[in-house]
Amino acid sequence: MGTTPLPLLPIWSEMEPPSRRVKYVRDPDKVTQIPESEKAILKRVAEKYVFRANDYYLELIDWNDPHDPIKQLIIPREEELTDWGKLDASNEESVTVSHGVQHKYADTALLLCNEVCGAYCRYCFRKRLFMEGNDEVSNDVSDGLNYIASHPSITNVLLTGGDPLLMSTRRLSEIISALRDIDHVKIIRIGSKMPAFDPWRLTKDQELQAVLRKYSTPTKRIYLMAHFDHPRELTDAAIAGINCFIRNGVICVNQCPIIRGVNDDSEVLADMYATLSHIGCTPYYLFQGRPTAGNEPYEVPLVRSWEIFTEAIRRGSGLARRVRFVMSHETGKVEVLAVDEHHIFLRYHRAKNPADCGRFIICKRDDEAYWLDDLESIDGLGSLPLTTDIHANDE
Numbered sequence: 001m002g003t004t005p006l007p008l009l010p011i012w013s014e015m016e017p018p019s020r021r022v023k024y025v026r027d028p029d030k031v032t033q034i035p036e037s038e039k040a041i042l043k044r045v046a047e048k049y050v051f052r053a054n055d056y057y058l059e060l061i062d063w064n065d066p067h068d069p070i071k072q073l074i075i076p077r078e079e080e081l082t083d084w085g086k087l088d089a090s091n092e093e094s095v096t097v098s099h100g101v102q103h104k105y106a107d108t109a110l111l112l113c114n115e116v117c118g119a120y121c122r123y124c125f126r127k128r129l130f131m132e133g134n135d136e137v138s139n140d141v142s143d144g145l146n147y148i149a150s151h152p153s154i155t156n157v158l159l160t161g162g163d164p165l166l167m168s169t170r171r172l173s174e175i176i177s178a179l180r181d182i183d184h185v186k187i188i189r190i191g192s193k194m195p196a197f198d199p200w201r202l203t204k205d206q207e208l209q210a211v212l213r214k215y216s217t218p219t220k221r222i223y224l225m226a227h228f229d230h231p232r233e234l235t236d237a238a239i240a241g242i243n244c245f246i247r248n249g250v251i252c253v254n255q256c257p258i259i260r261g262v263n264d265d266s267e268v269l270a271d272m273y274a275t276l277s278h279i280g281c282t283p284y285y286l287f288q289g290r291p292t293a294g295n296e297p298y299e300v301p302l303v304r305s306w307e308i309f310t311e312a313i314r315r316g317s318g319l320a321r322r323v324r325f326v327m328s329h330e331t332g333k334v335e336v337l338a339v340d341e342h343h344i345f346l347r348y349h350r351a352k353n354p355a356d357c358g359r360f361i362i363c364k365r366d367d368e369a370y371w372l373d374d375l376e377s378i379d380g381l382g383s384l385p386l387t388t389d390i391h392a393n394d395e
């Protein structure tokens with residue numbers, strides 16, 4: 001009985017989409033599908049919260065549907081001007097230890113190394129970085145590298161911003177290489193929405209592929225913290241983009257917020273989680289939207305978010321349901337475990353104060369609440385949060 005021998009190497013090129021250079025659009029006036037009658041107000045919104053998109057991503061929009069989720073994600077809305085929330089809703093300032101460096105949990109540091117993204121998500125919790133006068137991002141990461149080198153507890157570094165994959169390959173390589181010179185840094189994470197906004201960023205860049213292969217080693221991996229919000233972003237090109245990360249040795253996971261009008265639907269989330277698990281980009285976190293200025297039209301009440309989330313993961317396989325639903329609060333990552341008729345059950349998954357790690361909290365159910373600060377605990381400790389003034393990164 002003859003069997004066809006398997007090829008020694010997979011023919012990856014069959015997965016590669018034709019290379020494409022996306023064209024950026026920074027002025028809503030240039031988006032021809034936006035009706036003239038809406039352009040003046042959207043321009044006013046974009047003056048406050050910057051607009052940027054590209055031709056590929058705009059092609060994903062169904063312009064015949066006024067509620068199209070991709071449109072909600074990228075096209076400004078007048079309601080963003082509603083006075084609501086804070087620019088730094090989870091007080092990242094309080095964990096900024098050096099220019100462009102955040103250190104909240106002992107083992108993890110964030111390097112804010114780029115203030116530009118492939119496009120700007122309307123609901124972004126870091127939109128302050130894109131505003132004039134903000135200088136939280138540091139293009140020179142030497143202070144950050146020194147800080148990380150002098151803190152042996154830091155085993156994980158997240159490159160973020162903005163989007164690190166929008167930096168030049170040379171700069172990104174220099175940062176990754178410098179981090180690999182620090183022995184105690186084991187995991188390098190790249191937080192990026194480029195696989196959704198420009199799936200060809202990696203597939204057409206052989207040099208960056210070589211850098212990832214070199215520095216994502218069997219004992220010290222590079223992770224892509226991808227950011228897909230809706231299954232329609234998982235195009236053939238995007239899937240080929242993720243495949244390119246994987247075959248260059250990068251572990252891929254996905255994290256995204258729950259966004260009103262985009263993915264606040266259990267079928268949409270279940271569909272996305274299923275595809276993500278099929279392509280090797282495991283769902284990791286679903287975030288409750290932070291109460292960020294300009295984000296009122298995109299927020300979902302906490303209990304409603306939890307209902308959507310639990311219904312979505314009920315339909316998924318084990319890998320699709322590894323995702324956790326959390327609030328990235330200034331005191332830590334607070335996981336929403338359960339909701340019953342009268343209560344919301346929460347637990348610190350990560351805590352700024354190590355003493356809080358794993359702490360269980362029971363709150364009164366409040367269907368109007370959006371955030372931890374809106375809840376009232378029932379253990380006699382009053383309203384939350386309890387530990388905002390503690391700095392756990394002192395070693």
Ligand code: SF4
Pocket residue numbers: 116117118119120121123124125126127161162163192193227
């Ligand atoms: S890609 Fe990330 S940082 Fe950039 S606008 Fe979107 S959510 Fe914000």
